[in-house]
Amino acid sequence: MRTDEGQGKKIALAGIISEMARILADSAAAAAEAEEAINRGERDLAVGALLGIDAAIQAIGPLYAATISLHRSR
Numbered sequence: 001m002r003t004d005e006g007q008g009k010k011i012a013l014a015g016i017i018s019e020m021a022r023i024l025a026d027s028a029a030a031a032a033e034a035e036e037a038i039n040r041g042e043r044d045l046a047v048g049a050l051l052g053i054d055a056a057i058q059a060i061g062p063l064y065a066a067t068i069s070l071h072r073s074r
Contacts, residue, residue, distance in 0.1 A: 009070050016070070020063050027056045 030049050037046035 009073070013067060013070055016063050016067050020060060020067070023056045023059055023063075027053050 030053055034046040034049035037043075037049060
């Protein structure tokens with residue numbers, strides 16, 4: 001692998017991983033909010049806090065696949 005090609009892959013991987021970290025951190029925060037709400041007996045608020053996680057789950061799969069694909073391509 002050429003150095004410039006390797007650097008490009010490193011930059012791409014860093015961007016993808018950063019986006020995955022942001023999505024997962026947002027999801028973890030939503031789950032924590034949901035946990036606090038359910039522990040207070042606020043079921044509707046708890047479930048509402050989790051609704052955005054559906055989009056995160058859909059977004060993570062392709063990002064993960066791209067990460068693995070880039071890593072395996074030499």
